[in-house]
Amino acid sequence: MTSFDRAPFIVIWETTRACALACVHCRAEAIPRRDPGELSTEEGRRLIDRVAAFGVPPPILVLTGGDPLRRPDIVDLVAHARRRGVAVSLTPSGTAAVTEGRLRALRDAGLGRLAVSLDGATAEAHDAFRGVHGSHRYTLRILDQARALGIPVQINTTVCRETVDSLPALVPQVEAIQPALWALFFLIPVGRARASQALSADQIESVLHWAAALAERAPFGVKTTEAPQYLRVTATRRRAASVSSPAEGDSGRARPTTPSDAIGRAGRAVTDGNGFVFVDHLGQVCPSGFLPLPVASVRERDLVAVYRDDPLFRALRDPAQLGGRCGRCEYRERCGGSRARAYAATGDPLAEDPGCAYEPLPGRTGPPRGRAVASASDVSTGVTPERVIGALRAVLDPELGLSVVDLGLIYGVDIEGGTVRITMTLTAPGCPLHDVMADWVRRAVLGIAGVEQVDVTLTFDPPWTPERIKTG
Amino acid sequence: MIPLPGQGAAARPSVTLPLAYLGAAALAFVLAALALPALGAELTGHYYHPRLLALAHVVALGWITLAIMGASYQLIPVAIERPLWSERLARWQLAGLVAGIVGMVSHFWTGRWAGLAWAAALVGAGALCHVLNVALSLRTLARWTFTARALALGLAGLTLTVGFGVTLAATHGRDVFPGGLLLAVHAHVHLALLGWIAPMILGVAARVFPMFLLAPEPGGRGRRVQLWGLGLGVPALVAGLLLGRAALLIPGAAAVAAALGVHATWVVSFARRRKRPTLDCGLRFALTGTAYLLPAAALGAVLLGGAGGGPRVATAYAILALGGWVSLTIVGMMLKIVPFLVWYRVYAPRAGRVPVPMVAQLSWPAAERLAYGLLTAGMLVLALAVAAGTRPLVAVGGVTVATGSLAFAAALGRTLLHLLPGPDRRPAPAPIRAEPR
Numbered sequence: 001m002t003s004f005d006r007a008p009f010i011v012i013w014e015t016t017r018a019c020a021l022a023c024v025h026c027r028a029e030a031i032p033r034r035d036p037g038e039l040s041t042e043e044g045r046r047l048i049d050r051v052a053a054f055g056v057p058p059p060i061l062v063l064t065g066g067d068p069l070r071r072p073d074i075v076d077l078v079a080h081a082r083r084r085g086v087a088v089s090l091t092p093s094g095t096a097a098v099t100e101g102r103l104r105a106l107r108d109a110g111l112g113r114l115a116v117s118l119d120g121a122t123a124e125a126h127d128a129f130r131g132v133h134g135s136h137r138y139t140l141r142i143l144d145q146a147r148a149l150g151i152p153v154q155i156n157t158t159v160c161r162e163t164v165d166s167l168p169a170l171v172p173q174v175e176a177i178q179p180a181l182w183a184l185f186f187l188i189p190v191g192r193a194r195a196s197q198a199l200s201a202d203q204i205e206s207v208l209h210w211a212a213a214l215a216e217r218a219p220f221g222v223k224t225t226e227a228p229q230y231l232r233v234t235a236t237r238r239r240a241a242s243v244s245s246p247a248e249g250d251s252g253r254a255r256p257t258t259p260s261d262a263i264g265r266a267g268r269a270v271t272d273g274n275g276f277v278f279v280d281h282l283g284q285v286c287p288s289g290f291l292p293l294p295v296a297s298v299r300e301r302d303l304v305a306v307y308r309d310d311p312l313f314r315a316l317r318d319p320a321q322l323g324g325r326c327g328r329c330e331y332r333e334r335c336g337g338s339r340a341r342a343y344a345a346t347g348d349p350l351a352e353d354p355g356c357a358y359e360p361l362p363g364r365t366g367p368p369r370g371r372a373v374a375s376a377s378d379v380s381t382g383v384t385p386e387r388v389i390g391a392l393r394a395v396l397d398p399e400l401g402l403s404v405v406d407l408g409l410i411y412g413v414d415i416e417g418g419t420v421r422i423t424m425t426l427t428a429p430g431c432p433l434h435d436v437m438a439d440w441v442r443r444a445v446l447g448i449a450g451v452e453q454v455d456v457t458l459t460f461d462p463p464w465t466p467e468r469i470k471t472g
Numbered sequence: 473m474i475p476l477p478g479q480g481a482a483a484r485p486s487v488t489l490p491l492a493y494l495g496a497a498a499l500a501f502v503l504a505a506l507a508l509p510a511l512g513a514e515l516t517g518h519y520y521h522p523r524l525l526a527l528a529h530v531v532a533l534g535w536i537t538l539a540i541m542g543a544s545y546q547l548i549p550v551a552i553e554r555p556l557w558s559e560r561l562a563r564w565q566l567a568g569l570v571a572g573i574v575g576m577v578s579h580f581w582t583g584r585w586a587g588l589a590w591a592a593a594l595v596g597a598g599a600l601c602h603v604l605n606v607a608l609s610l611r612t613l614a615r616w617t618f619t620a621r622a623l624a625l626g627l628a629g630l631t632l633t634v635g636f637g638v639t640l641a642a643t644h645g646r647d648v649f650p651g652g653l654l655l656a657v658h659a660h661v662h663l664a665l666l667g668w669i670a671p672m673i674l675g676v677a678a679r680v681f682p683m684f685l686l687a688p689e690p691g692g693r694g695r696r697v698q699l700w701g702l703g704l705g706v707p708a709l710v711a712g713l714l715l716g717r718a719a720l721l722i723p724g725a726a727a728v729a730a731a732l733g734v735h736a737t738w739v740v741s742f743a744r745r746r747k748r749p750t751l752d753c754g755l756r757f758a759l760t761g762t763a764y765l766l767p768a769a770a771l772g773a774v775l776l777g778g779a780g781g782g783p784r785v786a787t788a789y790a791i792l793a794l795g796g797w798v799s800l801t802i803v804g805m806m807l808k809i810v811p812f813l814v815w816y817r818v819y820a821p822r823a824g825r826v827p828v829p830m831v832a833q834l835s836w837p838a839a840e841r842l843a844y845g846l847l848t849a850g851m852l853v854l855a856l857a858v859a860a861g862t863r864p865l866v867a868v869g870g871v872t873v874a875t876g877s878l879a880f881a882a883a884l885g886r887t888l889l890h891l892l893p894g895p896d897r898r899p900a901p902a903p904i905r906a907e908p909r
Contacts, residue, residue, distance in 0.1 A: 432816060
């Protein structure tokens with residue numbers, strides 16, 4: 001059983017396929033008008049209820065499209081998710097439909113993060129990729145407005161032959177934007193995307209090393225989509241660093257999550273059907289948007305049951321069923337390769353990932369041993385700081401309605417085996433909720449598989465200030 | 473968890489004690505508001521009318537004083553991190569205060585002064601019990617913050633106000649004050665407003681507004697300006713009124729104005745620098761209440777200068793100060809405190825074990841919004857109508873405020889229903905609505 005057997009880390013809902021852009025690589029093959037068969041508001045609410053039903057902590061919900069802002073009920077859906085304790089991210093298209101008023105309404109409804117695509121270092125390159133003149137300008141305006149409103153932002157960039165050379169030039173722009181996360185989407189040839197646009201395995205490997213080096217110095221997080229071998233690259237680099245810098249290696253800790261990283265990160269690779277589930281605009285459940293193999297409709301079946309019990313999903317979470325190099329790889333438990341790329345290339349979602357250049361070590365199917373690989377998370381139990389933080393997002397200040405994480409009340413998370421030690425504060429000394437909140441925190445973390453004991457320490461040094469709040 | 477010193481289970485503040493005070497206060501507010509439509513003639517006449525005296529004491533004692541005491545019994549255990557010195561005394565004191573206030577108001581309403589002094593003495597005894605209880609609770613305070621100092625100032629003001637009031641009641645009909653009875657009444661009213669009520673609002677606002685608005689704590693010299701402004705200004709102003717000496721009155725008023733000005737500046741700063749994205753009705757009430765300080769102070773300046781002043785303007789000034797600034801602030805704070813207390817009693821023991829509603833979901837947002845619209849507009853209409861002497865408009869203002877008070881009571885009542893035993897008897901949690909800034 002992997003830690004994602006009971007619940008995914010992230011649920012993507014393609015709220016609509018309507019979009020004003022005409023991106024050359026569009027997975028969704030977006031259309032100008034909304035499909036009458038889209039999930040209705042009420043069906044959307046029910047879907048969100050089922051996302052919350054995965055348990056504590058609930059998965060992160062990403063409302064995507066098309067352009068999700070083409071739905072007039074999008075603010076209500078965000079608010080509904082927040083009421084259910086689900087952290088929500090939104091991926092609007094870079095168009096004039098995103099106004100300051102709508103962003104403010106989304107923020108007030110509890111939007112946790114806004115993810116915006118930036119695919120070129122110049123307006124011409126970005127607009128050419130997105131197929132609409134002016135999209136770059138709108139994208140930058142959205143980012144400015146979101147930051148002014150205090151909405152954490154994420155930059156999404158598609159990595160393919162058209163964009164790969166622009167990546168270094170994009171870095172200073174991304175640094176200036178100060179996102180919580182820069183997500184690199186490695187192109188999978190589905191939808192409008194063609195195989196000729198995708199990078200080779202060696203090119204992907206080069207980009208991943210470049211990205212890992214960037215992540216070590218950048219003030220924002222860097223993640224990859226459809227390139228889970230990034231985890232192997234970063235682990236290799238950490239191991240190399242521990243040899244050259246024993247003191248750092250002894251600590252065995254990864255860089256702390258950036259304070260603005262409000263949505264949180266999974267401690268291991270999240271891949272198609274394994275920590276990841278996609279619901280399309282008609283309610284069809286797929287392992288991911290890049291692995292378009294619908295197994296059921298949420299109109300007919302329960303999302304939770306589909307994710308947990310559907311044979312395809314179970315197979316995708318079973319590393320023993322992986323074929324080729326992925327099946328022999330010592331990282332198969334934590335990486336597993338891109339199932340979407342395997343499917344696009346071979347028609348078999350369990351085949352080896354042709355986008356990975358790594359040749360597994362002979363005779364090893366587990367992660368390489370050594371202190372350097374261990375981090376603040378505990379590999380043996382699967383308990384990671386990200387999972388703990390994710391669980392703590394369900395602990396809400398009852399008056400403010402913000403989680404203890406977003407309020408900046410969590411000062412530290414220390415994991416040792418099955419024991420989690422949490423250092424936290426309260427908004428004011430003598431707060432009558434001190435016993436309630438500490439107990440709530442303890443119970444939330446105890447709900448994580450592998451956690452046996454939780455110690456909560458309250459401190460008022462340093463005292464809490466409103467500057468610690470991470471979301472508006 | 474590691475408990476903090478003095479924060480064991482025994483330190484949990486009582487929920488029923490502040491709720492009893494706040495409930496009695498809300499009842500007094502509704503009764504006073506419901507009386508407004510029937511007092512059109514009195515409101516457009518001279519303020520020294522028995523029924524207006526009755527109304528003023530329902531508001532000042534029944535509504536404002538009981539609400540402040542209730543809020544104190546919620547706030548003080550939090551501030552000192554241990555229970556109140558004697559909750560039992562506070563419960564007996566409530567009974568005495570209610571009996572005394574009913575007695576005083578009845579005497580004023582009927583215009584029968586015999587027995588007024590005894591009722592006033594009962595209120596005085598209750599107030600002294602409060603002073604004693606709070607003083608003994610605060611005696612071990614490790615750090616005298618701005619709020620604690622303001623509370624101490626308020627307690628001194630309360631002691632002097634009730635002493636002054638008992639003296640007025642006991643000497644009714646006798647010419648014992650050097651400037652005459654009306655000047656003594658002016659002094660008594662300002663001692664209550666600026667000596668007792670104002671320090672409590674300023675002190676609590678400095679602690680609670682940043683907490684609710686998620687704004688930085690205030691700092692700098694503003695604290696001293698407020699404390700010294702009230703500490704020196706109120707005695708000078710009251711003495712100036714009592715003796716009819718402008719040399720005391722004007723500097724006293726200037727010092728008080730400086731204190732209130734800094735307070736208003738602080739509140740504006742909290743609102744501007746807040747990290748709380750949405751303002752619920754409670755906070756909007758409190759902020760609007762602070763905005764009422766401006767017209768109240770302007771009218772006070774008019775009365776001080778003697779330019780255009782008169783009995784109706786003085787009544788309008790009292791409406792803006794007590795009905796606008798103080799009452800709207802207290803309504804706002806009650807809409808925050810009461811749901812929290814109810815949540816703490818009913819849902820806190822279950823938090824983390826089963827899904828529990830948020831505090832905001834215990835209230836009735838529609839009723840709160842209705843109350844906000846009616847009370848904020850009604851107080852202004854009433855003050856303008858009284859100043860102009862327009863009785864039909866006074867009736868409109870009175871009905872508006874009365875209806876607003878009922879909406880406020882309905883919102884509180886729905887929150888209190890959650891105290892009923894058994895989840896089936898409790899109202900369903902209200903949906904959380906994102907409210908505009």
